[in-house]
Amino acid sequence: MEDENQTKDHSPEHNSYIHMKKFKFIMLIFILIFATAGVTLLALSLGGESPANVIIQERKEFNKLYQAYDELDKNYFQEINSEDLINGAIDGMVNALGDPYSDYMTKEENDQFEESITSSFEGIGAEIQEREGNIVVVSPIKDSPAEKAGIQPNDKIIKVDDKSIQGMSSNEAVLLIRGKKGSKVDLTILRGEKDKEIKLTLTRDEIPINTVYAEMLEDGVANIQITSFSQHTNEELEEALNEMNDKGMTSLIIDLRRNPGGLLDQAISLSELFVPKGQKIVQVEDRNGAMEETIAKTADKIDVPTVMLIDEGSASASEILAAAASETANIPLIGVTSFGKGTVQTQKKFSDGSNVKYTIAKWLTPKGNWIHEKGIKPDYEVKLPEYANLPYISPDDEWKVSSTSEEVKAAEEMLKVLGYDPGKVDGFFDEKTEKAIQKFQKDEKLKTTGVLSGDTTVKLMTKLSEHLKKEDPQVKKAVEVLTKDKKKKAS
Secondary structure (H helix, E strand, O other), X not given: OOOOOOOOXXXXXXXXXXXXXXXXHHHHHHHHOHHHOOOOOOOOOOOOOOOEEEOOOOOXXXXXXXXXXXXXXXXXXXXXXXXXHHHHHHHHHHHXXXXXXXXXXXXXXXXXXXXXXXXXXXXXXEEEEEEOOEEXXXXXXXXXXXXXXXXXXOOEEEEEOXXXXXXXXXXXXXXXXXXXXXXXXXXXXXXXXXXXXXXXXEEOEEEOOOOEEEEEOHHHEEEEEEOOEOOOHHHHHHHHHHHHHHOOOOEEXXXXXXXXXXXXXXXXXXXXXXXOXXXXXXXXXXXXXXXXXXXXXXXXXXXXXXXXXXXXXXXXXXXXXXXXXXHHHOOOEEEOOOOOOOEEEEEEEOOOOOEEEEEEEEEEOOOOXXXXXXXXXXXXXXOOOHHHHXXXXXXXXXXXXXXXXXXXXXXXXXXXXXXXXXXXXXXXXXXXXHHHHHHHHHHOOOOOOOOEOHHHHHHHHHHHHHHHHHHOHHHHHHHHHHHHHHHHHHO
8 A cells, every 4th residue: 555645646637726715725724734644745836826736645535625615715605714714624623523632722722721831821720621512620720719719620611701601612711711810700600410500700810830839737747739730840849849858758648639630741750759660650552552651760769658639620640640659659549539531632733823632542550440531539538528619709799687699608608617606507698697797707807897798708718718728638537547657667
């Protein structure tokens, strides 16, 4: 069989004189899509409006595409924009794969994608994906407006500024959600199985791509959170480990909760810190079944007892790290079942700055498990308390005696968790609720009005977040497991 990349002899029937407008369309199609598919251009003339004599390798499967373009070019009631049609054709081709992780990005969309893994950007700070026609949150970024607003993994964003985004690609949605620091955006979300819409107003901010956060807990337990895998995550983790070692680290929690993943090479670099030399880190299988194994090469490993935290927002690269550490180094996993993304993507950037990102393989754990759409089950299943899922309350709204709403009910639940007595938690702002708000305001040195709005709302949600961090049952379980491990080694 002749190699498609080799030049073929063509009879005169295959040579065509093509009008310049159609020629430009075909050339753009070839440049953007088919240059990597074995198309050979033998002669090329771009000068003026005169016909160009072009010899191409015949690809009958594209005849219908050309016919559709010609039909629209000739008969559509307005002048067509060739670039828009080309972008639409490529986008449609990628969407036809039915793969939420394959996307065609225009130059503008690609620039934003590259921003998200290389530097800071301005927006709300949430990783999203298109799933069955819906825009779904994979995970909010730590300390971002999205996290502060209470946006959670698996929330469906259905409207942006009252514009429906159902049916949009994730790239199209990102262009609407992102914006200048200080500007506001209204989101309408659906959570869980409830049909009730939750409306949030978020103020966009600069989202720095710091991916590692470290703190020292009691008894030498270091807690290091990795929020994503970007270009400098490995360096950031090394700095964090050095800092924790200087503070007397005797055991370690690696927190991968709400980590939506990122760069594969970074996941491999971090896995090297745990996977024994000579053992598998990850296996990548292409569509022909060919398997490529990545083997741990270094002997230097973290030598203190370690556990890892995972949840439903832990995806992709974070699952690679968790699975590798669990299956090869017996590092316990604590939390709830992870997201379940077991595929690998690459990208092809075109000369005009656009980009197609597509799936090239699936990855398997060291023991050959494919966790796609199943996730990784933790060794210790520990759920967060129900109040961790309470919705955001907008500080711009004002709630007082006789008010009734879901936001009032959420506030009552928050007050109860924090030790105040709001009366019956029913969404009705009565005198007991007012007294609880007044006591909260007095304790927090706020103006005592008994009205929930502004600074009072912000402080209430902040105190709840601090309470959750202090009482975090997943971290407590991690400390318990590490303590038992240290006692076992000492005995």
